[in-house]
Amino acid sequence: MSALQGGGLGSAAVVGVGAGARRRTPPLMKVLRRPPVAFGLTVFVVVVAMALLAPVITPSGPNDLAILDRLKPPSAGHVMGTDDLGRDVWSRVAFGARLSLIVGLSTSLLSAVIGTLLSLVAGYYRWLDEIVMRILDGLMALPGVLLAIAIMAAIGPKVINIVIALTLVYLPRCARVARSAVLVVREHVYVEAANALGAPDRSIMLRHILPGTLSPVLIQATYVFATAVLLEASLSFLGTGAPAHVPSWGGMLAEGRVLMRNAPWMTIFPGAVLALTVLSVNMIGDGLRDALDPRMRK
Amino acid sequence: MATYLLRRLLSMLATMLVVGIVVFFVIRSVPGDVTSALLGQDATPQQIEDLRRRLNLDQPWPAQFAAWFGGVVRGDLGNSTYMRIPVLQALAQRLEPTAMLALAATLVAVTLGIGLGVIAAVRHGTVTDYAVMVVAMLGLSLPTFWLGLLMIMLFAVTLQWLPAAGYGALSDGVGRTVRYLVMPAVALGFSQAAVIARMTRASLLDALGEDFVRTAKSKGLPPARVVLRHALRNALLPVLTVIGLSIATLAGGVVVTETVFNIPGAGRLVIESVQRRDYPVLQGAVIAVAAVYALINLLVDLSYLALDPRVRYS
Numbered sequence: 001m002s003a004l005q006g007g008g009l010g011s012a013a014v015v016g017v018g019a020g021a022r023r024r025t026p027p028l029m030k031v032l033r034r035p036p037v038a039f040g041l042t043v044f045v046v047v048v049a050m051a052l053l054a055p056v057i058t059p060s061g062p063n064d065l066a067i068l069d070r071l072k073p074p075s076a077g078h079v080m081g082t083d084d085l086g087r088d089v090w091s092r093v094a095f096g097a098r099l100s101l102i103v104g105l106s107t108s109l110l111s112a113v114i115g116t117l118l119s120l121v122a123g124y125y126r127w128l129d130e131i132v133m134r135i136l137d138g139l140m141a142l143p144g145v146l147l148a149i150a151i152m153a154a155i156g157p158k159v160i161n162i163v164i165a166l167t168l169v170y171l172p173r174c175a176r177v178a179r180s181a182v183l184v185v186r187e188h189v190y191v192e193a194a195n196a197l198g199a200p201d202r203s204i205m206l207r208h209i210l211p212g213t214l215s216p217v218l219i220q221a222t223y224v225f226a227t228a229v230l231l232e233a234s235l236s237f238l239g240t241g242a243p244a245h246v247p248s249w250g251g252m253l254a255e256g257r258v259l260m261r262n263a264p265w266m267t268i269f270p271g272a273v274l275a276l277t278v279l280s281v282n283m284i285g286d287g288l289r290d291a292l293d294p295r296m297r298k
Numbered sequence: 299m300a301t302y303l304l305r306r307l308l309s310m311l312a313t314m315l316v317v318g319i320v321v322f323f324v325i326r327s328v329p330g331d332v333t334s335a336l337l338g339q340d341a342t343p344q345q346i347e348d349l350r351r352r353l354n355l356d357q358p359w360p361a362q363f364a365a366w367f368g369g370v371v372r373g374d375l376g377n378s379t380y381m382r383i384p385v386l387q388a389l390a391q392r393l394e395p396t397a398m399l400a401l402a403a404t405l406v407a408v409t410l411g412i413g414l415g416v417i418a419a420v421r422h423g424t425v426t427d428y429a430v431m432v433v434a435m436l437g438l439s440l441p442t443f444w445l446g447l448l449m450i451m452l453f454a455v456t457l458q459w460l461p462a463a464g465y466g467a468l469s470d471g472v473g474r475t476v477r478y479l480v481m482p483a484v485a486l487g488f489s490q491a492a493v494i495a496r497m498t499r500a501s502l503l504d505a506l507g508e509d510f511v512r513t514a515k516s517k518g519l520p521p522a523r524v525v526l527r528h529a530l531r532n533a534l535l536p537v538l539t540v541i542g543l544s545i546a547t548l549a550g551g552v553v554v555t556e557t558v559f560n561i562p563g564a565g566r567l568v569i570e571s572v573q574r575r576d577y578p579v580l581q582g583a584v585i586a587v588a589a590v591y592a593l594i595n596l597l598v599d600l601s602y603l604a605l606d607p608r609v610r611y612s
Binding site for chain 1: 451568573592
């Protein structure tokens with residue numbers, strides 16, 4: 001928590017909000033108490049708990065077949081019903097949360113970290129800037145779904161490959177955000193001063209420029225989390241995402257689509273949990289933006 | 299202006315080159331030999347040799363890339379290994395449903411997005427504003443394919459108002475096409491409408507606080523005219539940029555939406571090509587979309603000229 005605030009105040013100072021303009025109450029805490037943000041945090045914590053406790057809170061394994069219990073509507077034994085192979089939908093939804101969260105977290109973390117480091121180096125050594133940005137522009141010149149499908153088609157349906165494909169999709173977007181921050185920060189007098197004092201390049205980049213990029217990148221990373229969860233579900237829905245034995249919300253929706261008339265619960269529940277998860281992360285993202293982006297402060 | 303256009307076209311070509319390299323290497327990274335994937339287990343060495351020569355695989359990779367990209371620039375995307383026809387022809391056969399879907403979804407996104415954004419900005423701080431923002435938040439978070447499935451359940455299965463899936467060709471009557479397109483276009487366009495609505499609201503709120511709006515109001519102009527002619531026109535520049543990005547997202551989204559609604563378009567062709575390991579078609583489709591995307595961006599930048607006389611490109 002304190003790391004987040006440090007980033008926020010650091011960037012506020014950079015943009016020229018003087019110390020006197022700081023409030024007594026940390027804006028982050030205030031924002032966290034707003035109803036939409038509090039709602040988002042609560043839902044997100046529930047989804048994380050669902051993923052962690054999946055084996056404890058579900059009646060059967062996500063891939064346990066029960067042919068006699070095929071296509072049963074929701075009941076006390078199967079709160080979300082069963083699918084065409086008799087698998088418990090609730091178990092698959094709970095275990096599916098693991099995939100979504102792992103993919104969302106790894107993708108946002110990797111694209112934020114690599115994107116920031118790349119833009120630090122490119123923004124500091126200007127000759128590199130042109131090359132790196134051209135390559136990133138090329139990656140950004142494709143709709144994310146299409147790029148991800150092409151990469152998955154080449155490297156095959158594995159969970160680690162989903163993370164690789166999605167990182168390649170979102171890395172350029174994070175790098176863009178970080179780069180615009182680097183371009184502002186590197187012109188500040190204190191960077192020039194550090195340079196004049198003979199500080200090594202690495203220390204200028206990491207200790208003087210990096211802090212100023214943290215809060216915009218953090219905000220961006222939250223949105224990447226939300227869209228990565230959506231994109232993974234889309235890929236799995238299309239059959240180019242998670243492998244068949246890994247329960248995924250998108251894959252469940254693809255199975256439900258065919259049986260929509262007989263078993264609507266196969267479509268309704270996984271989709272609703274997916275939508276709620278993405279909604280919660282987006283709400284947290286909006287809250288972080290209001291708290292950390294100095295332009296949003298009144 | 300002419301030099302600006304020339305420079306933009308050149309930089310477009312540079313971006314396409316990067317896209318080409320990315321796509322080329324992604325497809326080349328397929329584990330194992332493409333030929334075994336295409337011919338199966340029982341291919342004779344002679345067949346493999348022939349195919350390798352036909353796909354230029356016997357050349358070193360820079361030569362392979364040069365041959366392929368040279369063709370792309372001239373409009374030759376190679377041949378489908380599965381359908382045995384030129385890739386461009388395969389794409390063209392599937393173009394109509396995709397183009398109509400993208401057009402209809404853009405229409406939904408832009409009208410709904412700007413409309414809701416203007417309403418929210420004008421009613422700033424009221425329940426209406428709050429409701430619009432909640433709808434926009436939902437639009438950002440609902441997966442398009444789930445929204446599509448829910449709409450099929452309600453409007454096709456339960457109420458039976460609209461066809462559940464498929465596409466009605468324009469040659470069979472425009473009314474039929476529209477009936478088939480309503481649900482896919484709304485499902486696909488809704489999320490981008492949300493993005494556009496948020497941007498329109500924020501941008502219009504800024505513009506409404508400007509001096510020239512106060513002047514227009516104090517001249518006694520009717521409020522609707524102040525908002526639409528004076529404020530909105532100035533607020534539209536950032537919105538246009540977002541619309542450009544939205545169209546690109548929609549172009550990718552057709553792949554998912556065409557699968558949900560069983561529309562036989564170019565997006566389905568991409569998925570079919572993945573399943574058939576028809577890499578030339580996949581490569582060609584990706585390159586084609588990148589080119590369309592680059593053109594849209596150029597058009598967006600040019601439309602700034604029409605909207606804001608202060609913008610000059612040289």
